[in-house]
Amino acid sequence: LPGADHPLFTVPEGMMGVGMGIHGEPGIHDAPISSADELAELLVDALLKEVPQAVSALSGQRLSVVLNGLGGVKYEELFVVYRRVAQQLTAQGLTIVEPEVGELVTSFDMAGLSLTLFWLDEELERFWRAPANTPAFRKGSMTVAEPREECEFNVEQDSIPEATPASREAAQCVAAALVAARDVVVANVDELGRIDAVAGDGDHGIGMERGVEAAAETAASMLERQAGAGTLLQRAADAWADRAG
Incomplete structure (x- = not known):
């Protein structure tokens, strides 16, 4: 985690973590680094053991495959893995x-990489085949909308x-409670991160610290502006959600 002085976990030399999370959550177990074909077989076998109940039999089923590179795998290597994935699925009649x-x-x-099997019905297949044009994903061809010459924005007044x-008296009590919560969270940031790292990505302490500090700052601002308890709580909650991540 950026800013931490030690890794969330380590994978021994010559081994690979199986079942890791996209945010760096530890894997289910470590296994010796395998060939591309062996890795494809491991992934496909594991997923075919958890076929959805709606899929009564593999033969004849239609599905799509997402073989995702996590950032440090060359495309050529991904295609080598996919070759074996496709062979296995086709052999099952899929x-x-x-x-x-x-x-x-x-x-x-x-x-590393991840494998997703996407089981299709008629409606899902129609959506899967549909063109898309987004910043992160493009597929097929879409007619691009003409840009508007003018855009109007209505900005709400911060009243x-x-x-x-x-209610203003109750707001003072709420603000004091948020300050007390902030002090407790700040004093335990490292422990909250440690607990999260057991099965997560270890950023819970940082997120809680950012959120509660933002909430306490906003609460203080609301007191200065003579806000009631409801307004203070709503604005503090929005600040927490916005800053915590």
Whole structure:
């Protein structure tokens, strides 16, 4: 994790982590580094053991395949793995529809890949085949919309609703509670990260710290502007959600 002084976990020399998460969550187990064919067989075998209940029999089923490089695998290597994936699925009587092989979901410094089997029905296949044009994914051909010459934006005024004296008094109590929460979280950032790293990516402490500090700052600002408890809570919650990530 950026800023940490030790890795979340390590993989021994000559081994590979199997079942790792896209955010760096530890794998299910380590296994010796295999050939491309062996890796394809491991992935396909594991996924075919968890076929959805709606798929009564493999033969004749239509599916798509997403073989995703996590950032540190060359495209040539991905295609070598896909070759064996396709062979295995075809041997099971499955029909592959418009597979995707490439870097679709990546992670920092991650040398690895993931395999997704996407089981299709008539409606899903129509959507899967449809053209798409987004910043991160393009498929087929779409008619590009003509840009508008003028755009109008309505910016809401940052007004504070009038509050009763009782509500403003309650707002002071809420703000004090957020300050107390901030102090506890800041004092335990490292422990929250350590707990998260057991099965996650280890950033929970940092996220909580950013969120609670933003909430406490916003609460203080709301008190200065004579906001009531409801307004303070809503603005503090928005600030937490925006800053925590």
